[in-house]
Amino acid sequence: MDKRIVKPFITLILLLSLVSLACNLPFLTKATATSTAGEATVAPSKKTGAVTKLSDVQKAVVQIESEGTFMDPEFGLQVNSAGRGSGFIIDPDGYAVTNNHVVTGAALVKVWVNGESEPRNARVVAYSECNDLAVIKIEGSDFSYLDWYDGEITTGMEIYLAGFPLGEPEFSLTKGIISKTRASGDTSWTAISGGVLGHDATGNPGNSGGPLVTSDGKVVGIHFASRKDANQYFAISESTAKSVVADLMKGQDVDSIGVNGSVVSNDDGSITGVWVASVASGSAADKAGIKPGDLIVQLENLVVGTDGTMADYCSVIRTHDSDSTLSVTVWRWSTGEILEGQLNGRELEVTGTFDDSMSSSSSSADSSSTSSTSEAQPYFTDEFDDSSDMNNYSYFMMSGDADDPNMNIYTENGQLVFDLNGPELWPYLTYDPYTYYDTEVDFEAENLGNNNNNVSIICRYDPDRGWYEFNIANNGLYNILYYDALVDHAYKRLFDGGSTSIHMGRATNQYTAICKGDSLSLYINGVLARTVHDSNLSQGQIGISVSSFEDYPVLVNVNWLTISEP
Template sequence: MKGLRLFALIASFILIVSLACSFGNVSTPQPDSPSESPVATPEKQSGSGGISNLDNVKNAVVQIEAVGTFIDPQFGLVVNGAGRGSGFIIDPSGIAVTNNHVVTGAATLKVWIDGEQRSARVLGASECADLAVIKIDGADFQYLNWYDGQISTGMEVFSAGFPLGEPQFTLTKGIISKEKADGQTDWSSIDYVLSHDATINPGNSGGPLISSDGQVVGVNYRSRPDFNQYFAIDPKTSQSIVAELQDGKDVQSIGINGVAVVAEDGSLSGIWVSSVKSGSAADKAGVKAGDILYQMEGLVLATDGTMKDYCDILRSHNSSDTLSLTVIRYATYEILEGQLNGRTLEATGYFGDASTGSTGSSGSTGGSASGQEYFTEEFDSDPQWNYFLTSGDEEKVSVTFDDSLMIFNLDALSIYAYYIYEAFDYRDVRIDLRAENRGKNNNNISLVCRASDAEGWYEFSTEGGGLWYLYAVVPGSDGRLRYNTIDSGGVKALRQGKETNEFTMICNSNEITLGVNGVEIKKVKENKFSLRDGFVGFNISSLNVTPIVVEVDWFQVSEP
């Protein structure tokens, strides 16, 4: 999908599934419908030890309250917000397991064991596995053992925890309904998880899924109550990660509490950062709550609405590796680029109504195309090139020629109008265009090289809000065009608003050089798509506002 429509994103986040954690006011809420009645439990055993029966599970299950300041993608800044989840003790020293989304970014942690309040601290967390290990003050605790038998469909299980932020311990009963359910969500990325129907509610996050003999079958972390589906991380996955977290290591983490977000029309995606762990790689790079992690190592994140791409990158690297990062900071209208474990983030461009700095110019010469290989077209009249749309309603497009200008008037959203010169095939070529925005931001102006029906084309796309993209636009197996992002970033040299700008694209062998107003913004080596040769031209697009009015002054084709 072409273009970055930030305002559409902010207005229309898609949160794919609900977390099973209770945030906000921790006073007792009233559920919309009653959950299953709590299972009666006997008095606590004396002494410590591994629990081996269902009756005494409550002695090792804890309620956790995390307090901190975070920025929610739907509700904005939440100061000193409190959220409650569950957890369970796995060692008599007070080592307990819970979910990452329950504790990461919290300023303080409180834990209740059988009604008694204690302090706790985080030892380690995994963003991708949504697991965390905490150490509870004290010792000689009762604890749960991991289930080491065969987990199969139909197995009886019980969800233990403290749903809805209430202080009463609750058990609900169900069965394993699927042994390998999809574990990709908008806040974690696990290959497979357990699906069951032992009801969990907000506040159950991090609590154990228990066998009939009181052993841990999984860690509850996700719910789809409308479908009576609930999900837990299986013991094998949990134990391997918990072992590292218990040693004080973070696993598959950069130190954020984040959620994948995607615009309703799919035009923008990324990882929304709700909070940042102090001293983490994200914190040292300059990531802040409210940022959107847009790209990592050149890969656009969360295009499918999940954390999978983000987590695949972390799984493919060591925690100390240097990784490139592009961030959108909505609070200051900045686009920032930097590195994890390297350069701190710096503003490279702006979007929206923010002003930009650098300017520049390039010259043009007179003339007309008239079948020439190299020329400057000044649009004294219609040169009769190939005109087409790849998206939008043609009846909402007006193209006129007046006073040596080619004037595009787009009166609907998501129109991509192309004008292609097909008299020559070019491999190595430089193309320049000067155009003036006479309508609203946010328009989109693109240059195109090596265009062919069979292979597609390269497209250098610049939005009026200050973002640029280099695409390989290629036909898919179904014949539909796919806009594949090769690179992107921000451009300070762009004059925003009702201004005139000049755009440059040089396609030379496997290298593509991009420029705005005489300022080179990026030189990209492209070996993935390797488009060979083809036509040149340009594109004017509407994004999320209308009307779009763009006056093209001239288009120039020259040797690189």
Template sequence: MTIRPRTASLALALPLALIVSACGGGAPDTSQIVLQQGQELSSTAGPGDDQADVTADPTDSGDSTAEAAEGVVTSFSDAKPAVVQIMAQGTLRDPEVGLTTTVGSGSGFLISPDGLAVTNNHVVTGASTLEVFIGGDTSEKHTATVLGASECSDLALIQVDVDEPGAYLAWADEPPEPGLDVYAAGFPLGDPEYTLTKGIVSKAQANGDVTGSSSIDHTIEHDATIQPGNSGGPLITLDGEVLAVNYAGGALQEGASKQFWAIAASLAEPMVAELAEGDAESLGINGRPIFDDKLALSGIWVSGVKPGSPASAAGLLPGDIVLSLNAIPMATDGTYRDYCDVLRTSGDNAMTVEVLRWDTAEVLRGEINGSQGLEPILSLAEEAGGDVPQGDAPGDGGMPVPTYYDYVTVTDDTGSLSIDVPTEWNDVQTDPMYAPEGLAFIGASDDMQAFRDGWTHPGLVFYLRPYQGDEWDTLHYYTYEDVCAAQETGEFSDVMYSGVYQIWSQCEGTDGLVINLVLSNNDQTYTAVMTTYVATEADLEAFDRAFASFTVYNN
């Protein structure tokens, strides 16, 4: 029996714009918080009248020569020759418009006389080329190479090609305190003219996950105005030392909070030292969290993949959605938190990954930093799809059957098991008393009693048992040979599970199918049993969705 690739349910054919625009069901609202990332190079407009005052050097224009300086900066007023503008160009996969060539700008700052510079990861990640201008001097263009980047800390260390030693900034030793005077230096809005804005520290330890696109322990909140293009620029003290690295701000609009956030030096300095040896807390993905409550879908959208990175070696492509790492679902809260927790725990060790390949509607499993590449998982909908009605007419008993379903994630009462089921299957049982050994159990149908009685109502039961040994032996206990006329059997295995399945047809003279599936995790700590009655192709898709989405938690 040929096993075809597992394809996503029909519900996943909905426009992806619905996914990236939805933030319901517990995902945080970050609509008023924006990454201060690159601005299109054609945009050189300065700040509007409703924005905070910006102080620029009145003697210099965008094409002037930067001040000649060398050595460590000791005053905020002398920081200009140590601050850089970064022009990044690359091709990324946008979830709404497809492949796009991005040309944008950000800021950064030199931390050594030989051209080492710090910026944000989101300024340089995915870029094919980097051009750097030092201190607003547009007459001399410098190339740059990314030495290391961290997706989770949103920091990057780059090497700027310089001809001679220059000015640089030192990290601040003093702890941030509310009320401390600070200055935000950089090149906002793609403008080559250096700007410096003044403010104070509002909070010394503010929330770290203000954008959802990183996982930072805490940030410094301040009111020195920053805008798109300020990303990666320094927040400096009166003595010209780097108190933090700017990376996000509140939307500058009427009634919006004019507060801004920066990555504290106490977090940035040790991470930058680590980045000198290469990437850290990173798989080489330029991505963003997505969350859609209606489709019961969350994950990390892959906009781009860094060549030679662990993600590239594993076979991830732009347009993929990372659904889980090490069996932990991604972005269920609309942030990078779970993604970064797994990366920080796993380090360079192999980790399992589950991916939805949007272009082909396949779900793939494999390893990152391991030996097993991405492979499609089993699809029984493909195997048996021609054997059941399409579902555009009422089923037995006059019940209307939808041609496709919306989905909801159900978790059992022990918190050990979750699975996606159709919203129409709203008669749900999650009490472990229904499982043979009292472990995790989920049952779902539009009518569970009718489902148990048989042959009129679709539904499923999925439960855990202690490891049972050979799955074929276990499958023999789940037979329908006395009421069904035909069967097909097969086996499967992937990086996470191995098991067997059995498809029964012509049960009690109906057109429906009974599907039994027995699988064990590769660590052989548990066996899972799933039994489904499907009346239409929509129910087959529901079976595949349940099989692809189930998650067992190590509680």
């Protein structure tokens, strides 16, 4: 027979969020990659040179260029690319605030201060990806700096946006008012917890990280996003930023795993995740083995990005300590691999593959739908004789290697033979031409060996979502399972039991599985063993399986297989 491995995922077409960044995201404007974050810091010095009037704000506002190599979800690998944003100095020793998406993951950070013709080097002190904040340390001392505003922020309050829009070297100052004092902070690249301000001071790409100031130069917020089509601009409120920045100045990352990325999805939203543009060296993400170009699809077994924002992703991070061990699942687009591991725990390892040539199964209003195999029938009895077309079947493995010479599936003398001569071999044989809503599967299995084994019927098999499995052992036990391929990638027991109807040992048994609506029924030699109810899956292919365990060989002949309407 044709041994085709079923690869379970569909082509991902990446779509970026409609909400645009107020400055060019590094992975959208050819900018960042690996970082030097996390160096030891010194305590800030006694403050001198604080700006007290609007005309002096320019002295403390800086232009930042981040350069490195990163992975763009649309254009691929971008080598030695640079992008620019803004920031502002908060201490005379050169500590400055900007956005996480401006600098995190950069190999080289340069800063222009107060009209200087040559840039200064800077290092990333710490970052907060879920507050879109970072602190950098600029080379030098005795800088002018900005203080935080300590009054009440009200709607209609007059403010000014300072920065370097469009990557141009000329300082810019635009005027506006606070339009909202409690705007949403959830975007495709961050999810700010706390105060977010809406304002109408015009911003452009390159303004991100720049300060929103009062007429006397006090910082009201940090500009981070815009919706130019609606003339709406957004800033992180000083009430949110101050406490985060205080920790960042101590070299403590906040609400971060060390990723610079954005939520993406496929056309129908069935696949979502956080696309990793760059990773900070030495971060939890880096130590786990996450790389630029990975798609983080699950964090602590929660599918992330389903609403188009980082809200769920950041909620998981915020509800755990920075050194907590968190499970993570990523898809590595460059290799087609699925990897699972832990942040602050075991490194990522390959647990599966996805095939970008696969597409979703078709469906119809009938109880089955067909593929291009025109001769295949939806309902039939297969006696595995010369007329059987084994090209209508393929198999995949849940344990063991498909190329293992000890694993053999073939037809002989009008029987389908599972000949397993090794331990822990779990092949699943599926009937490929049709998917089914409600169906009945019957087959007769003859156990010719003495060793413990399982035979199984599966229904509603969908490589993207999972399947139901009716699993019968030749020792008198059985269980009904749901394999969750979407979230947990694990078997979930719907029922465990035993039956005196099972002919144990070297014997022949007839098994029936009926999948109808949310009812799943198992019959053993004509006797109803159990009906359970589950609504996770509604359609899919059918199949059968035989499994070996510690003892082998296992030899099971399937005499016939029938697929019918229930």
